[in-house]
Amino acid sequence: MRKTVPITIFVLLSFGLSWLIALPLWLGGGLANPFFTLVALAIMFTPAIAALVVVFFVEKHPDGRSRWRALGLGSVRPVGRFLRYLALALVxxxxxxxxxxxxxxxxxxxxADFVNFSGFQETVDAQLEALGQASVAVPIGILVAAQFINVAIGAVINTIPAFGEELGWRGWLLPKLLPLGVVPAILISGVIWGLWHAPLILLGYNYGAVPGGLALAAMVGMTIVIGAVFSWLRIRSESVWPAALAHGAFNAAVGFSLVFVMAGETFSPLNATILGWTGWLVPLVLVIVLLATGQFRAPATRQSVAPVESVPVAGSE
Incomplete structure (x- = not known):
């Protein structure tokens, strides 16, 4: 069997299932469909389903251990290293x-309003008014600090649906692409991950009224740079779990843009936040530094993610 066949089947399955599950949104209501949240959560598990189908029915594995390793679900030893990358994934x-x-x-x-948090205060006041309350005795600074605790809790909860994506993208797909080199593998997996979001992005998800093609291109830009960070965690830990936790933490923290915005102001997601081009600059610098310092090599103790003899590490020493 040619090496490209499992990858082709995986991509077709993950994309096909995502469009199929999103079909009710396209038939009525779009993002306003009352079942949007349920549909979006279901879509997140399509890469995992595709990966499991390929591993169990397309690829030939000698035993069950080989299958789990192919999905990034093998041993988490050494435990210290695994916990270290889980901590990094959370932060x-x-x-x-x-x-x-x-x-x-x-x-x-x-x-931004990083001092008075006027936009967040405005949001809190509106929520209290809707509940019939005039004000809250807790200072706004305390409420802002509490958002960091909420992100930590949300990261753990979000890891469950995020695992549905990461089992496919970084768990299975990334190691299959690594023989092309680290940089090509990151770029290709990032593009695939971004385009997979099309059923929701083209409905206005994340980018609002931005034209569909431009919104999808921006999404691909974001998934490449953020996907590179998740890929680093996957390769260095030799496990899919740090990438899944990082994905959960990422989803939990995107709401920070509403916490620190200035009251009465708006911004374009094409330019601002992690969704826009200015938000890609710091992760891009981080990825370049990681590449330059050889941090995309699998640990020397075991090469289950990327065998040295078959993976030219492009862009690193």
């Missing part, structure tokens, strides 16, 4: 999202 994505807001503020594309 790095929210840090990159906050850095994106800072860069956006400096470049003038994100109207």
């Amino acid at each position: 790095v994505p929210p840090a990159l999202i906050l850095a994106a807001l800072l860069v956006g503020a400096v470049t003038g594309v994100y109207p």
